[in-house]
Amino acid sequence: MEKGSHSQAPPVHDEPATGTTGEEETTRRTSLSNDSVFHILQTSRRRDVLRYLQAQLEDENDDFESVSAVSISDLTEWIAARENNITVEQLRSSQRQRVYISLYQTHLPKLDELNVINYDDDRGLVTPTPTIRKFDRYLEPESPVEEVPAQKYERWIGAYALLTVLSAVVLALAASNLVPFTPLIVGVLIVGTLGVVTAAFAYELSKNE
Numbered sequence: 001m002e003k004g005s006h007s008q009a010p011p012v013h014d015e016p017a018t019g020t021t022g023e024e025e026t027t028r029r030t031s032l033s034n035d036s037v038f039h040i041l042q043t044s045r046r047r048d049v050l051r052y053l054q055a056q057l058e059d060e061n062d063d064f065e066s067v068s069a070v071s072i073s074d075l076t077e078w079i080a081a082r083e084n085n086i087t088v089e090q091l092r093s094s095q096r097q098r099v100y101i102s103l104y105q106t107h108l109p110k111l112d113e114l115n116v117i118n119y120d121d122d123r124g125l126v127t128p129t130p131t132i133r134k135f136d137r138y139l140e141p142e143s144p145v146e147e148v149p150a151q152k153y154e155r156w157i158g159a160y161a162l163l164t165v166l167s168a169v170v171l172a173l174a175a176s177n178l179v180p181f182t183p184l185i186v187g188v189l190i191v192g193t194l195g196v197v198t199a200a201f202a203y204e205l206s207k208n209e
Contacts (some may be wrong), residue, residue, distance in 0.1 A: 032134050036114055041138055045099065046107050048079045050135050053117065053128040069125040072108070076100045156201050163190075163197060 040046050052075055057067060077088045080099040084091070108126060112119035116135075118127040167190045173179045174186040181189075 032114060032116070032131055037134060037138070040111065040114065040116065041135070043107065044083075045079060045102060046111065047139060048082060049075065049103070049107060049111065049126075050116070050132060051139055052078055053126070053132055054136070054139065057128055057132070064128070064130055067128060069120070069127045072100065072103060072124040072126060075126060076103060079103070156197075156204075159197055163193060 111117045174183045
C-alpha cells in the first residue's frame, strides 16, 4: 500500500425497508376483524355514535384530514333525543346523564381502542378515522320501527295511575254518601277528566312524530 493512500469505505446503499409501507400501514390501521365489527354493532349506542360521525363525514365530503371533531356533549344530546324520540330541547338532565356516562366510560373508549375513532377524553372530543367506513354497509339509511323507551311516557303513566286512584277514592266516597255528588255525576267527571288527559297525551305524540 502506498503511503498516503486511504482505504475506501464501500458506498452505502439504502436497502429496501423491511417494515410496512405507508399503504400497508393504512391497511393495518383500518383493518378490523368481523368479530370486532359485529361486537361494535351489538350495542345501539355504539351504532348511533357511528351514524352521527358518518353524517358528519358526509357533510364534510369524507375529508378525514380536515373533518371537525365532535363534542361528547353534542353526541350525547343527539343519541339521548333519538332514544327518547324527542327533540334535544325536550331532554331532561337525567336522560342526558344516562347516555353521557355510558359513552364516556364504555363505548367511546372501546371505539378508540379499535381505532374506529380518535377519542380525546380530556377535551371531550371525538374524531372519526377511516376505519369507520367499514360500517357503511351495516348502517345504511333505514326506517325501523324502534322500541320506545318507557321513560318517555313515565309522566303520562304516572298521570293515569293517579287518576285511577283518585277515581276509585271519589267513587267510594260518593257511594257512601260522604261527598255531595251522586255516583253518576262522579262517573261523568271521571270520564271527562280522562278524556282531557288522553287528548293531551295524543297531542304530545303528534308533536314527536
